[in-house]
Amino acid sequence: MTVHDLWKDLSKSEIAQRRQAGRDRWQRRWREGTGRAAQQRKQSYKEHQKAQAYLDDANHMQNPRAQRIRRESITVGTLLDRHLAAKADRAPKTVEADHHHAAGVRRQFGDRHASTIDTTEIEVWSQRGDIARSSRKKQLEIFRASIKRGIRDKLIDHDPTEGIVVPLGHKELPHWSSAELMAVIEAAANEREKALLAVLGLMGVRAGEARSLLVGDYSDGRLSVTTSGVDSDTTKTRAGRRTLPVPGFVVPLLERQVGDRPKSEWLFPSPRLAGQAIGKGYVSDTVTRAVARANKNREDPIERINVHGLRHTFAAMALSEAGADLLSVSRAMGHARPSITLDRYGHLAPAGLAPLMDKIDQLAVVQS
Numbered sequence: 520m521t522v523h524d525l526w527k528d529l530s531k532s533e534i535a536q537r538r539q540a541g542r543d544r545w546q547r548r549w550r551e552g553t554g555r556a557a558q559q560r561k562q563s564y565k566e567h568q569k570a571q572a573y574l575d576d577a578n579h580m581q582n583p584r585a586q587r588i589r590r591e592s593i594t595v596g597t598l599l600d601r602h603l604a605a606k607a608d609r610a611p612k613t614v615e616a617d618h619h620h621a622a623g624v625r626r627q628f629g630d631r632h633a634s635t636i637d638t639t640e641i642e643v644w645s646q647r648g649d650i651a652r653s654s655r656k657k658q659l660e661i662f663r664a665s666i667k668r669g670i671r672d673k674l675i676d677h678d679p680t681e682g683i684v685v686p687l688g689h690k691e692l693p694h695w696s697s698a699e700l701m702a703v704i705e706a707a708a709n710e711r712e713k714a715l716l717a718v719l720g721l722m723g724v725r726a727g728e729a730r731s732l733l734v735g736d737y738s739d740g741r742l743s744v745t746t747s748g749v750d751s752d753t754t755k756t757r758a759g760r761r762t763l764p765v766p767g768f769v770v771p772l773l774e775r776q777v778g779d780r781p782k783s784e785w786l787f788p789s790p791r792l793a794g795q796a797i798g799k800g801y802v803s804d805t806v807t808r809a810v811a812r813a814n815k816n817r818e819d820p821i822e823r824i825n826v827h828g829l830r831h832t833f834a835a836m837a838l839s840e841a842g843a844d845l846l847s848v849s850r851a852m853g854h855a856r857p858s859i860t861l862d863r864y865g866h867l868a869p870a871g872l873a874p875l876m877d878k879i880d881q882l883a884v885v886q887s
Contacts, residue, residue: 522592523548525563534630545592593674595636595665596629601672602665610759613855616657621665623650623658633669638679645685656685687862693824694831695720697840703806703821706813712805714772715787715797718742719826721766723833723852726802726826728759735782737773740765744853759853802826834860838867 523546526534537544543563599621606617627644628636645659663680670678695703700720707713718724718732724744731746743762765773776786785796803826814820824832834852837843845868849860 522546524592593633593669594629595631595633595662596625598633598665598669598674599625599629599661602661602668605668617661620654620657620661623654624662624665628662633666633675633679636679638681638683641680642683645683652685652687656687659683659685692831692835692863693822693828694835695821695824695828697836699821700829700832700836702813702817703809707805707809708812710772710775711787711790712809714769714776715802715805716809716829717769717772719802719829720832721769722763723830723837723848724763725830725853726799728853730787730796730799730802732786733782734777734780734784734786736786737765737777740770742773759855761850761853763851831864834864835867838864844868 524544525546526537526544529537546561546563548559548561603614603617603621607614609617641659641662645655647655659680663678663683666675666678666680669675704713704716704720707716715729718729719726722742724742728744728746732742732744736743736745741762742765745760773786787797789795789797789801806826806829807823810821810823830852834848837848837851838845845860845865846857848864849857852860854860
């Protein structure tokens with residue numbers, strides 16, 4: 520049995536035309552019987568069919584040569600397609616992001632046989648300067664995940680992405696100290712804005728999540744975050760759907776906000792448009808107004824940060840002031856993976872083993 524790439528010597532434009540037309544690319548040729556007189560047969564496949572065809576041949580025939588041909592013919596595009604298909608049940612925004620980052624890999628390596636790509640080639644590609652580091656990191660991650668799936672499924676033999684890292688570098692995200700945050704909250708123009716700032720800064724809730732909260736989402740000192748924004752029925756990731764214990768300072772603010780209103784009403788209703796939640800502009804204006812009021816009698820004015828900076832403030836306070844662990848902060852913020860929290864805020868966590876050993880010592884003293 521032999522396998523042939525019918526597009527092997529074509530130009531990129533010709534390949535694009537054939538792909539758009541849905542033409543077959545791979546042709547398998549074999550003889551029925553032995554000897555030159557045996558009848559030769561041919562069968563062609565589109566890209567998404569060929570991997571399974573090779574797999575069936577190798578499994579049924581137990582033919583090392585068939586296995587070698589199958590491995591040498593798998594393209595990066597096929598590996599990406601298989602990985603994306605296996606992850607298609609994730610949150611819509613996550614799936615959309617996966618396809619976006621996969622497209623960056625596909626542009627460079629999509630038509631290449633995976634067995635022909637070496638580590639240095641991928642490393643050079645991952646260090647290019649035409650896009651942001653975070654995007655290059657995401658592209659490398661989905662490339663690596665596709666490769667590892669191919670290895671697990673025995674479609675390819677090795678991982679050429681192993682050992683390659685795209686360093687993000689440390690960029691300090693604007694945030695306030697706990698004292699500055701409390702000064703801004705206390706200076707809020709009214710009870711609604713004070714409760715809103717407290718939910719954003721003291722609980723790490725995203726602005727879109729806060730805008731979509733209903734009265735019924737607050738109950739017995741706990742706040743349920745179930746949607747990522749007004750008019751949306753899904754969170755950014757599964758981890759975004761979370762129930763948060765409400766800090767004692769925030770409880771009376773929310774209870775006054777809830778009052779005796781029906782559970783189906785918005786927790787933060789628009790002051791101008793009946794039956795609607797506050798808009799994005801209202802949240803931003805709330806921060807601006809509160810900072811201006813807080814700075815009236817301050818010798819060291821508080822710097823204005825954007826709305827998302829309140830979420831960074833929560834992370835900074837939790838890690839650097841409250842000494843919280845990264846996993847707890849990650850869950851509170853609704854991050855899909857603790858590694859996201861580590862990448863963005865790991866430098867704020869207590870350094871060294873001394874804080875840990877101090878806590879262990881406190882436990883030992885109490886129990887002794």
